[in-house]
Amino acid sequence: MSVILLFLVGILAIAFGWLWRQGILTKPWLEVGVAGPAAPPDRSPARGARVGLAVFLAVVGSLFALSASAYLMRAGLGDWEAVRMPGIVWVNTGVLALSSIALETARLAARRDDIEGVRAGVRAGALTALLFLAGQWLAWRQLRAEGYFLAGNPATAFFYLLTGLHGLHVAGGLAVLGRVAWRMERGAGIARLRLGVDLCATYWHALLLIWLVLLGLLANWVGDFVAICRQLLT
Amino acid sequence: MVDVTHGGPISGGTASGAAPAFEVGEPDLYHPRSWVTKYVFSQDAKVIAIQYGLTAMAIGLVALVLSWLMRMQLAFPGLLPFIDADHYYQFITMHGMIMVVYLLTALFLGGFGNYLIPLMLGARDMMFPYLNMLSYWIYLAAVLLLVAGFFVPGGPTGAGWTLYPPQAILANTPGQSWGIVVMLASLMLFIIGFTMGGLNYVVTVLQGRTRGLTLMRMPLTIWGIFTATVMALLAFPALFVGAVMMLFDRLLGTSFFMPAIVVTGEQAPYGGGSPILFQHLFWFFGHPEVYIVALPAFGIVSDLISTHARKNIFGYRMMVWAIVGIGALSFVVWAHHMYVSGMNPGFGFFFATTTLIIAIPTALKVYNWVLTLWRGDIHFTVPMLFALGFIVTFINGGLTGLFLGNVVVDVPLSDTMFVVAHFHMVMGVAPILVIFGAIYHWYPKITGRMLDTTLGKIHFWMTFLGAYLIFFPMHYLGLLGVPRRYFEMGETAFVPASAATLNVFITITALVVGATQMLFLFNLAWSLRHGREAGGNPWRATTLEWQTPETPPAHGNWGAERPVVYRWAYDYSVPGAPQDFLPQNDPGPDLASSGETVAEGVR
Numbered sequence: 001m002s003v004i005l006l007f008l009v010g011i012l013a014i015a016f017g018w019l020w021r022q023g024i025l026t027k028p029w030l031e032v033g034v035a036g037p038a039a040p041p042d043r044s045p046a047r048g049a050r051v052g053l054a055v056f057l058a059v060v061g062s063l064f065a066l067s068a069s070a071y072l073m074r075a076g077l078g079d080w081e082a083v084r085m086p087g088i089v090w091v092n093t094g095v096l097a098l099s100s101i102a103l104e105t106a107r108l109a110a111r112r113d114d115i116e117g118v119r120a121g122v123r124a125g126a127l128t129a130l131l132f133l134a135g136q137w138l139a140w141r142q143l144r145a146e147g148y149f150l151a152g153n154p155a156t157a158f159f160y161l162l163t164g165l166h167g168l169h170v171a172g173g174l175a176v177l178g179r180v181a182w183r184m185e186r187g188a189g190i191a192r193l194r195l196g197v198d199l200c201a202t203y204w205h206a207l208l209l210i211w212l213v214l215l216g217l218l219a220n221w222v223g224d225f226v227a228i229c230r231q232l233l234t
Numbered sequence: 235m236v237d238v239t240h241g242g243p244i245s246g247g248t249a250s251g252a253a254p255a256f257e258v259g260e261p262d263l264y265h266p267r268s269w270v271t272k273y274v275f276s277q278d279a280k281v282i283a284i285q286y287g288l289t290a291m292a293i294g295l296v297a298l299v300l301s302w303l304m305r306m307q308l309a310f311p312g313l314l315p316f317i318d319a320d321h322y323y324q325f326i327t328m329h330g331m332i333m334v335v336y337l338l339t340a341l342f343l344g345g346f347g348n349y350l351i352p353l354m355l356g357a358r359d360m361m362f363p364y365l366n367m368l369s370y371w372i373y374l375a376a377v378l379l380l381v382a383g384f385f386v387p388g389g390p391t392g393a394g395w396t397l398y399p400p401q402a403i404l405a406n407t408p409g410q411s412w413g414i415v416v417m418l419a420s421l422m423l424f425i426i427g428f429t430m431g432g433l434n435y436v437v438t439v440l441q442g443r444t445r446g447l448t449l450m451r452m453p454l455t456i457w458g459i460f461t462a463t464v465m466a467l468l469a470f471p472a473l474f475v476g477a478v479m480m481l482f483d484r485l486l487g488t489s490f491f492m493p494a495i496v497v498t499g500e501q502a503p504y505g506g507g508s509p510i511l512f513q514h515l516f517w518f519f520g521h522p523e524v525y526i527v528a529l530p531a532f533g534i535v536s537d538l539i540s541t542h543a544r545k546n547i548f549g550y551r552m553m554v555w556a557i558v559g560i561g562a563l564s565f566v567v568w569a570h571h572m573y574v575s576g577m578n579p580g581f582g583f584f585f586a587t588t589t590l591i592i593a594i595p596t597a598l599k600v601y602n603w604v605l606t607l608w609r610g611d612i613h614f615t616v617p618m619l620f621a622l623g624f625i626v627t628f629i630n631g632g633l634t635g636l637f638l639g640n641v642v643v644d645v646p647l648s649d650t651m652f653v654v655a656h657f658h659m660v661m662g663v664a665p666i667l668v669i670f671g672a673i674y675h676w677y678p679k680i681t682g683r684m685l686d687t688t689l690g691k692i693h694f695w696m697t698f699l700g701a702y703l704i705f706f707p708m709h710y711l712g713l714l715g716v717p718r719r720y721f722e723m724g725e726t727a728f729v730p731a732s733a734a735t736l737n738v739f740i741t742i743t744a745l746v747v748g749a750t751q752m753l754f755l756f757n758l759a760w761s762l763r764h765g766r767e768a769g770g771n772p773w774r775a776t777t778l779e780w781q782t783p784e785t786p787p788a789h790g791n792w793g794a795e796r797p798v799v800y801r802w803a804y805d806y807s808v809p810g811a812p813q814d815f816l817p818q819n820d821p822g823p824d825l826a827s828s829g830e831t832v833a834e835g836v837r
Contacts, residue, residue, distance in 0.1 A: 004472075008565055011468065019558065022449040028550060028802035032822055034446040043441055048361045052437045055467065058466035059429055066518070070475060070511060074490060079506035154506060161482065180738035215396055 003005060003072065007065035011058060031132055046195045053199050057206050060169060063208050067165065071158050071217055072226075081153045082220055086142040090133035096170075098209045099128035103177075103201040112193045122184055125204065126177050129170055136167050162214050166207070173203050255755070263790050264363050275371075277363035278789055279348045282370045284540050284680070286344035289370075290337050291755075297332035298748050300325040309610060309734075309741035311722040319721040320408035323392030326719065327409075328383070330395025331417070336377055338665055342426070342530040343466065344373060346672060346792040347435045347459045349680065354456050354778035355798045356444025356716035356819075358790045371433070372427030378453065379420040386412035394719065396516055399509050399799050401485040405498070414484060418477040425477075431825040435463040442777075446799035451818070453777045453803040454547065457554055458533020461561040462526045462575030469522035469565070483507070513575055517568040524661050525564040528628075529557055531668035532599055535621045537803070538671055538797045539603055541775045542618035543610030544814055546804035549602045556595035563592045574648045580640040587638035593632070600629060611807065611814075615773075616690035620671030623698045624664050631660025634709065641836065649719070652712025655705045663701040670697070670754065670822050678772045689757045693750060700747030707736050776817050777803050 074080070106121025142159065148156040180196035216222045266272035304325050307317045317325075324501070347618075348366070352359050360366045383390035392408030393401060400416055401407050409417075439460045443452070452460075479490040483504070491512040492504035540547045547553060569585040602626050612618065634656040638644045647653060651799060663789065677685050715728050723729060771780040785795040797819035805816035816822055 001518065004518065008468065012723050015464070015558075019449070024450065024554065025551070026448070026450045028448070028450045029546065029804070031451075032797060034800060041825065048437055048441045049442055052362060052433050055436050056429075059433075059467045059471060062468045063474060064326070066472050066475045066515065070479065070490070070515060073514070074508060077506055077508055078488075147668055150482070151489075152502075154489055157488040157490065161479070165478075217338050230643055 001073070002068045004062070004065040007061060010063075040094040042150070049195060049199060050202075053202060057122070060210070063165070064214070067162060068213070068217055068222075071162070072223070074154050074158065075223065077154075079153065080155055083143070083148060083153075083155050083159050083218065084146070085219055086139040086146075088135055088139050088142060089215070089218075092132050092139065093211065095128050095135060096132045096208055097209055099125050099132060100201075100204045102128060103197070103204045106197045107201040110190060110197050113190055115190050118190060118197060119184060122177065122181050122193075122197060122200075125200070126174065126181055129174050129177070129204070133167055133170060133174075136163055139163070159218055162218065166211055166214060169210075170207055173200065173207060176200060176203075242761075263358050264356075266789070268764040272744070275367060277359070277367045279352050279360045279363070279366060279819045280680075280787065282366055283345050283348035286340055286373065289374055289377055290341040290345060293332055293381070294337040294341075296381070296392050297329045297337065298751065300329040300332075302745060302748055304329065305741040305744045307721070309738040320392055322415070322721045323394070323719075324390045324408050327392050327395055327397075327417075328380075328390050331421075332380070333662065334395065334527070336380065338527045338661075339428070339466070339523070340373060341669055342527060342665070343435065343459060343463055344370065344431055346455075346530060346676075347431070347463065349676070350455055350779060351435055351438050351459065352442065353679075353782065353787060354453050354777055355438065355442055356778050356792065357438060357442035358445060358796065360790060361437045361442055362434050362436065365430045366434045367769060369427045369431035372423055372430065376420045376423035376427060379416060379423060383409070383413050383420070383486075385414040386538055388412050391417045393809050396513075396520070397480070399480060399483065399507075399512050400493060400495055400504075400517075401763065403480065403492070404495070404502070407829070415481065418481050421477050423475060425474045428470060429467065432463045432467045435459065436467065444796045444799060446819075447778075450551070451799060451802045453533070454536035454550070454553055454557070455530070455533040455777075457557050458529040458531070461528060461557050462529040465522045465561050465564065466526045466531070467478045469519045469526070471519075473519040476512055476519070479515075480512065497788035510572070510575055513572050514568070515569045518565075520571060521568040522564045525560055527661055527665050529561065531624065531665045532557060534668050534672045535603065535624050536599075536606075537777065538617050538621040538675055539606050540804050540806060541773050542615050542621070543607050543612045544806045545606055545610035546806055547602070548605040548608075549598075550802065550804065552598055553602055556598050557770075559595045560592060563588065563595070567592060570639055570644070571690075573644045579641075590636065593636060596632060600625065600632075615674075616685070616687060616694060617671040617675035617773075619691070619694045619698075620667045620674065623694065624667040624671065627667060631656060631658075631664055635660055647712060649717050650712035651708045651716045651718050653716045654660070655712060658708075659701075659705050663705065667698070667701075670694070673758075675700055675773065676779075677761070678768030678785075679779055679782075680786055681762055681765070682768055683761050683763075684768050684772060685757050685765060689753055693754045693757070696753075697747060698748040700743055700750065703743045704740050704747065707740055711736060771817075774813070774815050776801075776805055776815050778818055781817050781819050 044231075078204075102121050102124035104121075106118045106125060109117025109121055140163070143156065143159065148159075150157055150160050176196070177200045180193060180200060183196070184193055213222075246764060264277045266276060266278070271277075273281060276285075303314065303317060304322065306314050307322055348360070351357070380390075388409050388411045391397070391402065391413035392411050397417070398412070403410060407414075439452075439456060443449075448732055479488075482488040483490055483492050487503060489504045489507035491509055492507040493509065494505040496503045536547050536553060567585055567588045569581060570589045573582055573585075607622075636650070638647060638653065638656055674685050677683075692746070711733055714730070714733055716723065716733055723733075768785065770782065770785045773780070778797055778799070779787070781797060782788075782791055799818045800821050801816060801818055803818055805811075805818075807814045808816055811823065
């Protein structure tokens with residue numbers, strides 16, 4: 001459970017830092033009058049959506065941190081045989097990174113009011129994300145062809161489970177990006193696209209980060225790293 | 235001034251208070267256009283709250299009946315011939331799961347959270363109303379799926395509410411074929427629905443507060459619900475992961491949790507999995523769940539006590555810190571549920587220590603409640619009675635928690651009725667008392683009418699005393715060694731015959747206390763039409779929900795302008811004030827003329 005505890009320590013640090021800035025030491029019984037910032041805080045729907053996405057990413061982070069914890073605990077038991085990673089996974093990783101970069105260019109283009117740049121970025125981002133999903137499916141097929149079935153070794157089962165969970169999150173993101181793209185193709189102006197593109201780009205970066213961590217787990221780099229740290233400590 | 239109600243029926247004059255409200259860039263309010271979008275597929279948090287509340291109470295009644303059936307079997311084995319061992323385990327499982335997840339969590343967060351968060355924060359609605367509506371309908375689907383478990387072949391799962399593998403998915407456990415699958419799917423749906431609602435509660439607290447309502451001016455009810463929601467958002471994924479993995483084990487033949495095992499003489503197709511892994515995941519959710527239920531109760535009780543004792547809450551800052559501290563600590567105590575599962579003694583020591591540490595902020599809250607009452611102008615209204623009942627019950631249940639938190643005490647007591655008595659006191663009876671108190675307190679705002687006081691007092695005393703008559707003897711049974719989860723005891727050398735007499739007593743009391751709840755339901759229905767008119771603020775309370783221009787609050791809550799907050803939520807009996815309370819949006823006698831000033835020495 002160390003992964004989830006580390007994750008929670010991070011969340012707690014952010015939460016306490018934020019509470020501190022919100023004045024958790026103030027004595028409200030001494031205050032009378034309109035307290036708080038003189039200028040109205042940003043309560044636009046855009047701000048609300050960004051905060052909402054941040055909270056949602058914390059939930060997603062918790063889900064994957066727990067899965068990683070379960071993975072490491074199960075990997076410590078005797079019958080674990082590491083999966084030979086299908087080669088296409090490395091290609092997929094590159095494709096997902098490209099997808100993330102494409103959406104980042106779309107976000108930057110939206111800031112510059114460059115509608116052509118947004119179009120190109122969103123289309124490339126959606127296409128590469130679809131490619132990533134197709135590639136992951138190919139990886140599953142390749143594993144099956146090599147005789148690594150879901151009900152076989154737990155390492156294989158975890159490979160299917162973790163890639164599946166991650167793929168579902170990418171698919172969910174694609175549904176939202178699809179809505180943005182739909183609006184874009186129907187000629188929506190940049191003002192109506194900016195928020196959607198911005199949120200999708202953030203979500204894509206988070207999913208890329210999560211994927212890299214999962215990849216580290218599945219390729220057993222994390223395990224090796226922990227083993228090295230243990231040796232150094234003992 | 236921007237009129238954000240879009241010329242709705244409640245738009246009226248412009249600013250009348252001392253300071254202007256800001257409504258810059260607020261999200262557009264959703265407006266229902268038909269009966270269906272107003273009362274069925276509604277996006278108004280108040281309607282969603284009532285939908286959540288009614289659904290939770292309906293499924294809670296099912297769980298109540300299940301507990302009656304279990305008690306009948308324990309006191310009069312064989313009297314009801316349809317209760318065999320399988321049914322008994324199915325009743326235990328469904329009773330526990332419904333009460334903890336589908337009733338308490340849904341009612342506190344989905345019910346009170348939805349109703350109170352926007353109103354207490356001076357907001358017009360939640361930040362994402364559409365998502366909020368989806369959250370309820372997914373919750374309803376989860377409840378219906380759970381109920382469907384009673385009708386599938388083999389009935390619901392009988393694995394116990396903790397659903398421990400391997401027995402949960404092995405043949406010979408009742409509900410192994412369909413029940414467990416339905417249960418896991420229902421839980422996953424619940425978690426998805428809750429996440430949608432939870433995002434709303436958190437973001438609304440962060441972004442939806444009205445002008446002047448700083449974090450440290452929020453009522454403790456909001457602090458409790460907010461912290462509990464954050465915890466639930468982080469803890470429920472553990473149950474989700476566990477449920478997915480167990481579904482894989484059950485349906486696809488993986489061995490995440492399933493060890494090599496021989497079933498009725500044959501080797502099962504599993505091998506190498508770890509049941510303990512499931513227990514870690516389950517209790518990583520399961521222990522925070524206790525506080526997900528308790529923290530909103532803590533918050534609500536603080537507000538009830540302060541309002542009905544006409545006194546400001548003692549140690550507001552400490553109360554906030556304690557809520558946040560308990561929330562954080564509750565993530566590092568989970569393994570105290572696993573002392574008997576086999577554990578490194580070092581870990582046992584660690585988790586016993588963290589468990590005892592969490593008693594400090596909890597005790598601090600209890601002291602502060604008592605000190606709020608001390609020399610207060612205590613009104614023994616029905617909500618106050620329930621709040622006082624909660625404090626006593628929570629102390630009782632909490633103290634036995636200190637016993638069980640220690641490994642050496644827990645090991646002999648773990649599988650006895652003592653544990654049943656402990657958790658029913660601390661997270662069954664105590665939060666339910668708060669729910670009742672809160673309903674008596676806020677019903678006038680929700681419906682515009684008071685609940686009947688006489689019926690309320692009968693309901694309180696029967697429930698409160700009855701709960702003690704049920705659960706106090708159960709501690710004694712546990713100390714005698716009467717095991718929990720047993721379908722029937724039979725003859726034993728160590729349990730005296732008098733234990734059976736006590737069981738009969740407990741069962742009869744439980745039947746009576748359960749029936750008393752019908753009185754409450756009758757009161758809810760009867761007062762809707764015949765209750766005394768409540769007016770806008772019958773309890774003379776300070777918080778914003780009592781200051782709405784209309785009761786029940788209209789769509790959009792606040793008329794033309796959102797309120798501006800000038801003070802914290804607990805200005806009761808302020809010296810020199812014309813009344814014994816100053817609402818949060820009241821500029822006050824000395825500030826009405828000078829407008830927006832903040833007193834010296836604020837920070």
